[in-house]
Amino acid sequence: MAPKTVLITGCSSGIGLALAVKMARDKQKRFKVIATMRNLGKRGCLEADAGITLNKTLEIRQLDVCDERSIISCINSIPNRHVDILINNAGVGMIGPIECQTIEEMKGVMETNFFGVVRMIKEVLPDMKRRRSGHIVVISSVMGLQGIMFNDIYTASKFAVEGFCESLVIQAALMLACVSSVSLIEPGPVVTEFETKVYEDAENADYSTTDPETADMFTNLYLKNSKAIFSSLGQTPNDIAEHTLRVITATKPPFRHQTNAVYTPMTALKHADPTGALMTDTFYKMVFKYDTLMHISLKAIRVIRWQARKMRQGVKMLGFR
Ligand SMILES: NC(=O)C1=CN([C@@H]2O[C@H](COP(=O)(O)OP(=O)(O)OC[C@H]3O[C@@H](n4cnc5c(N)ncnc54)[C@H](OP(=O)(O)O)[C@@H]3O)[C@@H](O)[C@H]2O)C=CC1
Numbered sequence: 001m002a003p004k005t006v007l008i009t010g011c012s013s014g015i016g017l018a019l020a021v022k023m024a025r026d027k028q029k030r031f032k033v034i035a036t037m038r039n040l041g042k043r044g045c046l047e048a049d050a051g052i053t054l055n056k057t058l059e060i061r062q063l064d065v066c067d068e069r070s071i072i073s074c075i076n077s078i079p080n081r082h083v084d085i086l087i088n089n090a091g092v093g094m095i096g097p098i099e100c101q102t103i104e105e106m107k108g109v110m111e112t113n114f115f116g117v118v119r120m121i122k123e124v125l126p127d128m129k130r131r132r133s134g135h136i137v138v139i140s141s142v143m144g145l146q147g148i149m150f151n152d153i154y155t156a157s158k159f160a161v162e163g164f165c166e167s168l169v170i171q172a173a174l175m176l177a178c179v180s181s182v183s184l185i186e187p188g189p190v191v192t193e194f195e196t197k198v199y200e201d202a203e204n205a206d207y208s209t210t211d212p213e214t215a216d217m218f219t220n221l222y223l224k225n226s227k228a229i230f231s232s233l234g235q236t237p238n239d240i241a242e243h244t245l246r247v248i249t250a251t252k253p254p255f256r257h258q259t260n261a262v263y264t265p266m267t268a269l270k271h272a273d274p275t276g277a278l279m280t281d282t283f284y285k286m287v288f289k290y291d292t293l294m295h296i297s298l299k300a301i302r303v304i305r306w307q308a309r310k311m312r313q314g315v316k317m318l319g320f321r
């Protein structure tokens with residue numbers, strides 16, 4: 001069978017880079033990957049990781065999801081504009097009290113995370129409809145399902161993505177002759193530059209525009225908890241690439257797929273109680289009442305994951321699989 005053309009956005013680092021390389025290195029050679037990034041000056045890491053697949057099963061092209069002209073010129077450069085699988089990965093984070101963020105900065109997050117996805121889908125969907133086939137994948141987030149304090153605008157951008165795709169999936173199912181033509185991947189924390197960038201921004205932010213209590217809650221409570229959550233529950237970009245590949249190659253790809261089983265119970269709270277009380281009470285108590293217990297549990301998870309990693313390394317060294 002001819003390899004499927006896969007276009008991925010945001011491949012200069014993190015999940016996009018890992019996914020592009022994994023698909024390009026596929027043993028069964030099922031994919032031809034168009035790995036895109038907005039700034040080709042950052043292609044070094046991808047080129048290094050792509051190795052011998054570069055310019056064979058992986059090609060690098062410029063694409064900025066905020067720039068329609070760059071999207072059109074990238075899609076037009078593909079023979080017959082034929083994209084079998086579109087993976088919307090490009091995204092930016094934003095944390096902090098909203099009083100410390102300008103409307104322009106907030107619009108920037110929506111422009112990339114939401115309108116970036118809309119622009120990409122608008123450009124490839126008509127061709128997919130004509131061919132009556134295609135798969136649209138979006139790297140959403142657990143924050144597309146649930147709000148997390150001090151992530152107000154980022155969460156709103158991922159909720160927007162989820163609502164957009166949930167609305168689109170039925171039309172796509174009909175037109176692309178397949179009920180599983182749209183898939184949302186919903187990772188919890190993943191250790192990438194995303195985390196480094198938001199902490200860096202938080203360090204350089206001006207908190208004089210909010211009250212001292214809010215500033216203290218953000219810097220001494222949220223940031224501390226968030227760092228603990230990333231180090232205990234954080235997945236690797238490669239983990240997310242593996243999950244995404246499994247979704248893409250499934251006989252009937254799911255519409256939603258969460259990648260972190262430890263995180264899933266937290267996203268289930270709002271469905272267990274439609275009033276929202278269970279979710280808000282649990283989060284409130286986790287942060288303000290049982291924080292010591294939360295940190296002990298997170299530490300236990302960290303130790304268990306460390307032991308599991310060591311055991312896997314040991315098994316590998318002994319030559320078992
Ligand atoms: N890390 C995490 O904890 C989680 C991340 N996600 C989502 O995963 C996706 C990938 O993030 P991740 O790999 O973690 O973070 P990275 O910061 O490592 O990667 C983000 C990528 O998006 C690119 N990007 C940003 N803006 C644009 C744009 N306008 N046009 C094209 N590319 C752009 C970046 O390019 P450049 O280098 O030029 O900035 C970079 O290649 C995002 O959608 C994010 O929301 C979801 C759940 C958890």
Ligand SMILES: CC1=C(/C=C/C(C)=C/C=C/C(C)=C/C=O)C(C)(C)CCC1
Pocket residue numbers: 140141142143148149187188189190222225226229266283286287
């Ligand atoms: C669960 C949880 C917390 C933080 C979760 C975080 C920090 C999740 C990060 C997810 C990311 C980064 C998704 C990206 O798309 C708090 C508020 C500390 C305490 C209450 C429970």
